[in-house]
Amino acid sequence: MPREDLFKFFKDRTYDAYEHALKNKIVQSNMPKHMAIIMDGNRRFANMLNISIHEGHLRGKDKLEEVLNWCLEFDIKILTIYALSSENLKRNVNELNDLMILFKENFYKLAEDERVHKHGIKLMVIGNISALPEDVQKAINYALEKTKNYSNYLYNIAISYGGRQEIVEAIKKIAISVKEGKLSIDEITENTVKNFLYTSNLPDPDIILRTSGEERISNFLLWQMAYSELYFIDVYWPEFSKLDFMRAIYEYQKRQRRFGQ
Numbered sequence: 001m002p003r004e005d006l007f008k009f010f011k012d013r014t015y016d017a018y019e020h021a022l023k024n025k026i027v028q029s030n031m032p033k034h035m036a037i038i039m040d041g042n043r044r045f046a047n048m049l050n051i052s053i054h055e056g057h058l059r060g061k062d063k064l065e066e067v068l069n070w071c072l073e074f075d076i077k078i079l080t081i082y083a084l085s086s087e088n089l090k091r092n093v094n095e096l097n098d099l100m101i102l103f104k105e106n107f108y109k110l111a112e113d114e115r116v117h118k119h120g121i122k123l124m125v126i127g128n129i130s131a132l133p134e135d136v137q138k139a140i141n142y143a144l145e146k147t148k149n150y151s152n153y154l155y156n157i158a159i160s161y162g163g164r165q166e167i168v169e170a171i172k173k174i175a176i177s178v179k180e181g182k183l184s185i186d187e188i189t190e191n192t193v194k195n196f197l198y199t200s201n202l203p204d205p206d207i208i209l210r211t212s213g214e215e216r217i218s219n220f221l222l223w224q225m226a227y228s229e230l231y232f233i234d235v236y237w238p239e240f241s242k243l244d245f246m247r248a249i250y251e252y253q254k255r256q257r258r259f260g261q
Contacts, residue, residue, distance in 0.1 A: 041236030127161030
């Protein structure tokens with residue numbers, strides 16, 4: 001066997017052994033119930049490989065397919081992913097058009113996905129959906145309708161989403177309730193605000209993970225992240241591996257969550 005092939009053989013065996021050992025370790029401890037992911041780095045990944053931005057987004061979409069499988073494997077009940085921010089809608093028109101086609105295709109694909117129906121995955125979408133093209137809205141509504149009766153897992157997609165926008169909308173709804181006499185000012189609590197958010201029926205994320213090396217939240221789940229564990233990793237989203245995924249869980253398990261106490 002050539003030296004290069006021999007080196008690769010032992011490297012792969014070592015990697016597989018480490019991955020197996022880490023998996024055995026994390027399944028014996030507390031698994032996060034709700035993982036949120038800021039999928040960052042598709043465009044920089046594309047530039048690094050000298051491929052088109054569209055191809056970068058396609059690779060990112062394929063990675064998301066893998067991550068959904070990993071969440072099922074480790075029984076993580078809720079996955080929330082940041083697919084498109086409200087600020088992203090200001091991007092280049094051609095890139096946005098490609099993204100909208102990708103979204104439309106994949107919402108229809110999700111609606112018919114064998115995994116979704118086998119595991120009882122309910123799809124939820126948060127954000128200003130009315131800002132999206134009508135054909136994308138139609139695809140979203142189709143997928144929501146096809147999965148509305150499931151409850152084993154929740155796949156939550158933030159699209160045309162902004163955390164500040166979400167809080168402002170909640171404030172407006174609360175103000176209307178006060179004006180109409182349905183709610184008094186003294187009755188407004190943290191729980192009141194939560195009930196007016198897009199995620200009113202969800203527990204807050206246990207862990208928020210961001211790829212690409214950037215260490216910021218970028219207007220994502222600003223209210224919900226108050227006591228979430230934050231994990232940043234210096235790989236672009238399409239490069240994110242199962243080992244990276246398990247390391248994030250392991251790091252979460254090592255932390256002592258005090259919730260401000």
